[in-house]
Amino acid sequence: MISGSIDESLRTIRENDGRIHAFLHVAKHDVPAIQPADSFPVAIKDNLVTTDMPTTCGSRILGEFYSPFDATAVARLRAAGGVIVGKTNLDEFAMGSSTEHSAFGVTRNPWDDTRVAGGSSGGSAAAVAAGMVPVALGSETGGSVRQPAAFCGIVGVKPTYGRVSRNGLVAFASSLDQIGVFSRRVAESAELLAIIAGHDPLDSTSSRVLVDDYRDGIDSGVSGLRVGIVGEAIRDLKGEVRANFDAAVEVYRRGGAKVETAHVPSIGYSIAVYYIIANAEASTNLSRFDGIRYGHRSARARTLGEIYFDSRGEGFGPEVKRRIMLGTFALSSGYYDAYYGRAQKVRAKLRADFATAFKQFDILLTPTTPEPAFRIGEKVSDPLSMYLSDIFTAPANLAGIPAMAVPSGFSSEGLPLSLQIMAPHFQEKVMFRAAQFFENETAYWRATT
Amino acid sequence: MKIDREEARRIAGLAHLEFDEPSLEQMASEMTAILGYIEMLRDADVTETAADREPTPLRDDVTRPSTDRALVEKNAPSFENGFFVVPKVIE
Known part of the structure; x- marks a missing residue:
């Protein structure tokens, strides 16, 4: 269950955010002193509109903008007991992979404050990783939840395109954008996604496919699960990211999954x-x-x-x-x-390639990122090299399939590494089950507490 | 595809973006580098692909309450008598 004290969350933010800079706006007097028993603190990426806090999108162009309405995902969270403790930093209009493109300064990685937290949802990822909130919302266009989750050593989920209403998510690329979730544990992400998922008449692209109970059977293991390793993605991968990925694959093999090489040629x-x-x-x-x-x-x-x-x-x-x-x-x-x-x-063609691969496999695996968190300033003057940090994550956005990042260990420098799990359209349930199995077997999340 | 300064100026005009001359020069060279990478799409084999996308469903065209005008006014740089105010565009 998602839990956490609002007061403690606000105190942790006050004590730590001077160093991390995860937040652009923190709730002050508008958080009621007495909370209902089922309430929990949550941070919201600042490209999701809120009536009670400004929305900046990390840009100067919005000025002091107060939305006349709450984003649907925000409204659903509030209705489920979520108390928004603040709005988090991002690359301007979610365009970037490091938050260095925020007009309001970079977010630092809680594991090493000389490094980026990833992006564009770097503020939400850092806030969860630094223990300021148990869960947070972000948004994805090409990997903006999974990549910062990987860099910060937490769980990050991009659901199927259309699974969560985009109403109130400031649009970047409408055929790719999707709201996603962050947490330390897999089950918390499953619970949070279930709260915000489902059809919304205010977003014509939100799906009428019923929302599964993601936590039902989440602990039933991977015996017999058909697991595909995306051969084209890892062909040239070397060093400790490769070794870490191979070790992650071995966890599935030991668990009784049928692991084979999959092909997504494009x-x-x-x-x-x-x-x-x-x-x-x-x-x-x-x-x-x-x-x-x-x-x-x-x-x-x-x-x-x-x-x-x-x-x-x-x-x-x-x-x-x-x-x-x-x-x-x-x-x-x-x-x-x-x-x-x-x-x-x-x-x-890419969508067709994924559809073909998923005839043979229940899930597909790659690393989430080709390297761990890079240094602040390292890529900011070379746009193309920054773009290539989304090389494993962008395919899922283009295909519209769900994908998530799960902590998979650490580099020799002590930086988090991450496994990416992809699943067919609307098959979040099998994705969460595979992720929960990996978490149970490895428990890398413990290092974050 | 090489983008020179004049081509960058043309695109900036289409995009309604103001640049000074040094920024325009830098933009042109960055765009050239990125478009160079994108050239790889020419080699992609797309012959067998059929369009498989569902069209976006349309919602019923029914009236519903619109945004409160007072809230719109609060966010507007210049607003009078229910209108956004811009400089005179006809003489």
């Missing part, structure tokens, strides 16, 4: 496809930030055109501008077919 194109589709969608979604209806309006603008150009020029940071530019280019006349059209075709 998986190597994922990052290239991702950076066309995600940026094309971002360039259209972010056109709403116009300096007119909400957010920052440039003080020097004199004409309508200047309001658009100057407000956006001043309000957006460099990474957001880079992505809007790439997306605008990919959609522009003369280049649309060669870039956006081509990327959509390869995406369809």
Whole structure:
């Protein structure tokens, strides 16, 4: 069961967040002194809108924005006893893999404060890893829950596309975006996802498929489970990440799973496809930030055109501008077919490849990230090398399948490593069962308490 | 695909983004590097792929309460008599 005292959570934040900087806003007087017995503290990534706290998306362009409504996931959490203790840091508009692109400063990794917590949901991951909250919400477009969960040594889940309503999640790339969850233990993530999942009339892409009881049979092991190792993903993987992954696979073998190599031939194109589709969608979604209806309006603008150009020029940071530019280019006349059209075709091929693989396998495994948490500043001036840190996570977003990160041990430098489990559409239940088995057998989560 | 400064300027115009000259130059070279990586998509074999995606279901077109105008006004940079205010666009 998810549990934790609100007061203790707020105290831990006060004591530790000066060093970590997981939060952009912390609840103050609006947390009632007496809590119902089933209440629990939860942190929310600051691209999910809330009526009682500002929403910044880690950007200056939103100014002091207070949403007129709560995101559906936030409303469902509140109804289930969740008390929002704060809004967490992120790369601006969730565009990044380190929170270094936040307009309000980087979040530090609780395991080593010279390193990044990952991103874009780095604040939520660090808040859980540092014991400030038992659970948190993040969002994913290409790995923004699983990658920071891996870097911070906790559990991170991206559900099936459409499993959780996106109403109130500030849009980045609408065909990829999905709200996800963080926790220290697998069962807590299963419980949290069950609270926020399910159809919502305010999001047409939210699914009417019934939500499974994720904790039912979660401890029934992996005997006979068909486990696929994605051959194309790990072919060139060496060193301690490879050794750690091989050891994780062995845990499943010992548990009676049928482990074989799986093939997803087009998986190597994922990052290239991702950076066309995600940026094309971002360039259209972010056109709403116009300096007119909400957010920052440039003080020097004199004409309508200047309001658009100057407000956006001043309000957006460099990474957001880079992505809007790439997306605008990919959609522009003369280049649309060669870039956006081509990327959509390869995406369809990737989905077909996963569908074929899942005829033979119940789950697929890869490492979550190609390396443990990198140093602050190490990749920030090289956008492409930053993008490649999502190489194992982006395929699940493109295919729309559920995937999660589970702690799988530590590097020689004592940094967390992580196993990724992927499952077919709406098969979160088997994914949680496989993750729970791994947690029971290894108990790496203990190192985080 | 090489993006030069003039091409970057054209895209910035389409995207309604203001850049100074040094930023435009840097943007052009970064875009060139990223598009260089993306070139790999030309080699992908997509011949056998059929479109398998479900169309997005449409919800029923029924009226429901809209956002409270007072809350909209609170977030607007300039708002008068129920309207967003912008500089005059016609003479």
